[in-house]
Amino acid sequence: MSRHAWKVRLGAAFVAVFAYSAVAFADMADQESACSIGSMNLLQAQPAGQTFRPSQDTLEAVELVLAGASDSTPNADVTITVRENDFAGAIVGSVTETVALGLLSEQRYLFEFAAPLTVVPDATYMLDIDVSNNAVLIPYGSCGYDRGAASFTGNDDPQYDFVFATFGPCGNGEPDAGEICDDGVFADPCCEFPSCQYASADTECDFDDNECTDDHCDGAGSCSASDVPEGAACAQDADPCMTESCDGAGACVSAADAAAGTPCTGSDLCSVYECDGLGQCAGSVEPAEDCSVAEKAQLLMIDSAKPGKDKVKFKWKKGPFFLPQIGNPLSETDYALCVYDAASLVTSATLAPTMEWIPGIDYLSYENKDGSAVGVTAARIQLERSFDVATVSMSLGGANYNLDLPILPTPVIAQMRTEAGGCWGAQWAADEVKKNDGKKFSSKEKNELP
Numbered sequence: 001m002s003r004h005a006w007k008v009r010l011g012a013a014f015v016a017v018f019a020y021s022a023v024a025f026a027d028m029a030d031q032e033s034a035c036s037i038g039s040m041n042l043l044q045a046q047p048a049g050q051t052f053r054p055s056q057d058t059l060e061a062v063e064l065v066l067a068g069a070s071d072s073t074p075n076a077d078v079t080i081t082v083r084e085n086d087f088a089g090a091i092v093g094s095v096t097e098t099v100a101l102g103l104l105s106e107q108r109y110l111f112e113f114a115a116p117l118t119v120v121p122d123a124t125y126m127l128d129i130d131v132s133n134n135a136v137l138i139p140y141g142s143c144g145y146d147r148g149a150a151s152f153t154g155n156d157d158p159q160y161d162f163v164f165a166t167f168g169p170c171g172n173g174e175p176d177a178g179e180i181c182d183d184g185v186f187a188d189p190c191c192e193f194p195s196c197q198y199a200s201a202d203t204e205c206d207f208d209d210n211e212c213t214d215d216h217c218d219g220a221g222s223c224s225a226s227d228v229p230e231g232a233a234c235a236q237d238a239d240p241c242m243t244e245s246c247d248g249a250g251a252c253v254s255a256a257d258a259a260a261g262t263p264c265t266g267s268d269l270c271s272v273y274e275c276d277g278l279g280q281c282a283g284s285v286e287p288a289e290d291c292s293v294a295e296k297a298q299l300l301m302i303d304s305a306k307p308g309k310d311k312v313k314f315k316w317k318k319g320p321f322f323l324p325q326i327g328n329p330l331s332e333t334d335y336a337l338c339v340y341d342a343a344s345l346v347t348s349a350t351l352a353p354t355m356e357w358i359p360g361i362d363y364l365s366y367e368n369k370d371g372s373a374v375g376v377t378a379a380r381i382q383l384e385r386s387f388d389v390a391t392v393s394m395s396l397g398g399a400n401y402n403l404d405l406p407i408l409p410t411p412v413i414a415q416m417r418t419e420a421g422g423c424w425g426a427q428w429a430a431d432e433v434k435k436n437d438g439k440k441f442s443s444k445e446k447n448e449l450p
Helices: none
Strands: 037-042 048-052 058-068 075-084 091-100 107-118 125-131 136-141 150-152 155-157 164-167 213-217 223-227 242-246 252-257 271-275 281-285 296-302 311-320 335-340 345-351 363-367 376-383 389-396 412-418 423-428 433-436 440-443
Touching: 048 164, 058 075, 058 091, 058 125, 075 107, 091 107, 296 412, 296 423, 311 335, 311 412, 311 423, 335 376, 335 389, 345 376, 389 412
Parallel strands: none
Antiparallel strands: 037 136, 048 125, 048 150, 058 107, 058 136, 058 164, 075 091, 075 125, 150 155, 213 223, 242 252, 271 281, 296 311, 296 440, 311 389, 335 345, 335 412, 363 376, 376 389, 412 423, 433 440
């Protein structure tokens, strides 16, 4: 069976960049992968494992994210065997736990060894994973973990990692032999990980989150502070339209209005916001200048004589994509479609966060054939396999949408924007328009990338 045949769609994984970090055993893992989960594989396809290189000389526990493929077999015995190098390597130790699996619901499970295992820092080890039934799924993704790789059927795949963490004694909250500090959460920058030794003098630390103090470790586990000189820049209230500076006594105080034209943020996604030079953030309805452009793009607008039949469709095909700009449209992030001509905003609609979004392995989709309260009928982000190229689209229509379409002066610009900073746009000059008669606007499929 091929790896792709094992894929199971994991809806919630694509909503945002969900970073799975180990917290059950200690807040500081010796080794850890933090992933946007892309897929799940059935662990019945043996062998399956994850290579890693420890930083400490002792391994006390492993944490692994798993899920279930069937609600009829909710429990499974899972054994993790630590081997040297690969699946054929000598066994260092193993642990078995019975886990209660949720159907397509990823959860963290802790596997704590009966006695700490002795390992060699920076040497390669394999987490050999075995299960008691065929209903166990293991999530994996492109994690950026560069000290190992996931392995299916004995072959490492450097593109992917499991969502896992390993733990040594440094980070368990108790100073063990050879350690002089260990608070268990590593909030103290003056205690170094993974050695659990005092950080050297002049190591930067910051306990008070004060830009107007200069904090450094003293080499004996303490952080000491000194005031930065008067006039140093700071940002106490994060207001981009006010400049602030330190007073030389450890405080950040307002100094002056930011220069006119300094970028700031407002509530209307179809407007551009700048400071006015008097300490205020002002918006103007105009296209953003920093939108990503795609390989191809098309725009269709129809002003129908029939009520409820007006519509707009914008599609942006295979352009550069930055995953965090998706945000979380189910609960936090607004999405908007903005269409401008050479003079003004032609039409727009903003879709507020809603649970009607449907997430998948490589897509995020919204559909409401009747149109939302503001007339959004569809929106979609479809990722390419690399996750850094995507096709996006957004459509307006339905009973709540009305389009008053004149003959548009060119260029015509369409932009799909998100509250998380996403902006995917295209523009069409007069010779790139098929029809523009006041009833219908139809663009040619434009090639924008060189």
